[in-house]
Amino acid sequence: xxxxxxxxAVLAAALLAAGCASTTTGSVASGGSARSQLLLVSPEQVMQxxxxxxxxxxxxxxxxxxxxxxxxxxxxxxxxxxxxVPHVATFRPDAARWPWQLVLxxxxxxNAHVMAGGKITFYTGIIRKLRLTDDEIAAxxxxxxxxxxxxxxxxxxxxxxxxxxxxxxxxxxxxxxxGAQQLAGLGKQLALDMPFSRHMESxxxxxxxxxxxRGGYDPRAAxxxxxxxAQQGGGGGPSFLSTHPxxxxxxxxxxxAMPRVLxxxxxxxxxx
Numbered sequence: 001x002x003x004x005x006x007x008x009a010v011l012a013a014a015l016l017a018a019g020c021a022s023t024t025t026g027s028v029a030s031g032g033s034a035r036s037q038l039l040l041v042s043p044e045q046v047m048q049x050x051x052x053x054x055x056x057x058x059x060x061x062x063x064x065x066x067x068x069x070x071x072x073x074x075x076x077x078x079x080x081x082x083x084x085v086p087h088v089a090t091f092r093p094d095a096a097r098w099p100w101q102l103v104l105x106x107x108x109x110x111n112a113h114v115m116a117g118g119k120i121t122f123y124t125g126i127i128r129k130l131r132l133t134d135d136e137i138a139a140x141x142x143x144x145x146x147x148x149x150x151x152x153x154x155x156x157x158x159x160x161x162x163x164x165x166x167x168x169x170x171x172x173x174x175x176x177x178x179g180a181q182q183l184a185g186l187g188k189q190l191a192l193d194m195p196f197s198r199h200m201e202s203x204x205x206x207x208x209x210x211x212x213x214r215g216g217y218d219p220r221a222a223x224x225x226x227x228x229x230a231q232q233g234g235g236g237g238p239s240f241l242s243t244h245p246x247x248x249x250x251x252x253x254x255x256x257a258m259p260r261v262l263x264x265x266x267x268x269x270x271x272x
Contacts, residue, residue, distance in 0.1 A: 023151045024091040028264065029206035029257040040158035043116070043151065050115035050153065054103075057121065061105045068104040068124065077122050078102045080137045080217070084145060087214040091149050091207065098148075110232055114144040116153050130228045135212070135221030142208030142215075149207065152200045198245050205250060206257055213261040216268035222254045 026034040061067040068074050081102050089096040100118035109123040110130065120141070126132065132140075147153070205222070213219040230247035245253070 024149050027207045027210050028260050029210045037155045038158045039154055046116045046154040054115045054119045058103055066106040068106050074104045080141050084211050084215040087211055095149055112140050112144055114148045118148050120144050135218040136225040138212040138217035139222040139225045142211035143204045146204040146207035202245050209257055209261050213265040214268055216272055219261045219265055223251055226251050
């Protein structure tokens with residue numbers, strides 16, 4: 001039994017070590033370091049799943065008459081995206097060749113999200129309810145683009161797979177019952193999945209802050225954005241049981257990074 005446990009631990013450790021890498025260079029806003037990521041699944045697998053969901057989302061929105069492909073709102077958001085795209089090469093050169101694409105859905109939802117490979121979805125509700133300025137749209141756009149650049153979806157899937165593997169191996173070796181394994185699974189969710197999700201959100205905030213600044217959008221708008229979100233109730237609640245940082249923590253981190261990104265904004269403005 002001890003030999004089997006040792007062998008399983010060695011194999012699991014080797015698998016995890018082989019999956020450690022970093023998808024991008026570091027961000028000025030986060031101090032310049034590039035965090036190592038656990039990447040056990042291939043980018044092709046994640047891309048396939050993401051594109052499938054993206055197509056389903058768009059087909060449903062089109063059938064409901066909610067898919068916006070032109071007009072003032074679409075032009076505003078698309079212009080922001082197009083100004084930020086050239087700067088993704090700062091973090092990873094291959095991303096400049098991705099088929100970045102915007103979808104705007106006419107729905108009363110204060111949200112935006114991104115699929116792997118640069119497929120970005122905005123909802124009209126976030127623009128209208130928060131009365132977003134272009135600089136605030138850039139803060140959201142940069143955040144979503146950062147999730148894609150850092151391949152956070154791929155990382156989350158890899159973390160979940162690694163955690164499930166560890167629980168399954170441990171349960172089998174120790175003869176633990178199903179109930180105990182479910183309890184361990186809940187512990188994994190609270191101790192691993194949620195904090196990493198919060199960390200990814202914070203990371204996307206900082207990378208996105210730099211992207212917006214490099215695109216010539218005022219990074220200070222990220223602060224006003226989260227002030228508006230806090231008033232709407234977004235990002236509130238206890239951080240411990242949330243996959244997002246609370247608004248106060250978020251704004252403090254953004255404010256702390258501001259001296260590092262404001263010079264990039266001033267340089268971008270001077271070039272325009």
